[in-house]
Amino acid sequence: MPSPARLVVMISGAGSNLLALDDACRRGDLDGQIVGVLSDRPAALGLERARTRGLHAEALPIAAGESRSDHDARLLAAVSKLQPDLVLLAGYMRILDAAFVHALQGRLLNIHPSLLPRYKGLHTHRRALEAGDALHGATVHFVTPDLDGGPPVLQARIKINPGDDESTLAARVQRCEHVIYPTAVQWCTSGRLRYQEGTPMLDGHPLETPVLQDFDL
Numbered sequence: 001m002p003s004p005a006r007l008v009v010m011i012s013g014a015g016s017n018l019l020a021l022d023d024a025c026r027r028g029d030l031d032g033q034i035v036g037v038l039s040d041r042p043a044a045l046g047l048e049r050a051r052t053r054g055l056h057a058e059a060l061p062i063a064a065g066e067s068r069s070d071h072d073a074r075l076l077a078a079v080s081k082l083q084p085d086l087v088l089l090a091g092y093m094r095i096l097d098a099a100f101v102h103a104l105q106g107r108l109l110n111i112h113p114s115l116l117p118r119y120k121g122l123h124t125h126r127r128a129l130e131a132g133d134a135l136h137g138a139t140v141h142f143v144t145p146d147l148d149g150g151p152p153v154l155q156a157r158i159k160i161n162p163g164d165d166e167s168t169l170a171a172r173v174q175r176c177e178h179v180i181y182p183t184a185v186q187w188c189t190s191g192r193l194r195y196q197e198g199t200p201m202l203d204g205h206p207l208e209t210p211v212l213q214d215f216d217l
């Protein structure tokens with residue numbers, strides 16, 4: 001991968017993971033450069049935060065009457081124009097179709113706020129609390145057409161405290177996300193982590209289970 005790696009970040013919301021990735025690049029902890037930020041939501045706070053930092057930021061909302069596949073094709077064209085080495089989903093809340101995912105297979109990562117395979121989809125913190133789980137966390141994984149089902153590479157695990165509610169838990173999980181996402185991306189940019197025929201390879205060995213990092217927050 002070229003140095004610095006060209007990173008495109010896709011967001012729908014506040015963009016705190018985007019900022020953490022950009023901070024890591026600027027600190028030199030991540031050998032990458034964010035060459036573009038794309039959002040399906042023009043009002044996403046993360047777009048404004050990206051622009052404040054001088055990053056190229058574009059909104060590509062779905063147009064009236066546009067099909068999901070036409071929108072994803074337009075999105076793929078916008079992404080491809082930026083010539084990314086890696087595309088990072090960071091709170092991108094639309095489901096991407098198989099054509100989009102296949103075109104970027106092995107170069108497309110996502111961060112999800114749960115210990116996958118537990119709690120794919122939405123409301124992960126609420127579901128972990130309702131289930132009475134003792135542990136919760138976040139997962140960085142390669143994206144495949146199987147929603148939140150692509151191979152996980154790195155997980156952050158925290159304890160659920162007795163007084164936790166959805167927002168305290170979400171805040172602690174996010175603090176972990178801001179550490180593990182740049183770490184996993186750096187593994188890719190340095191060549192330590194590769195995607196080979198559906199299997200993540202870390203340091204030349206197939207990663208059967210994700211690397212697990214415990215956080216005491």
Ligand code: GAR
Pocket residue numbers: 011012013014015016017018046090091092093111112113121138174177
């Ligand atoms: C993050 O917690 C991320 O894990 C989650 O959205 C949040 C975005 O926050 N992603 C998903 O739920 C994807 N299914 P941010 O915009 O502040 O980075």
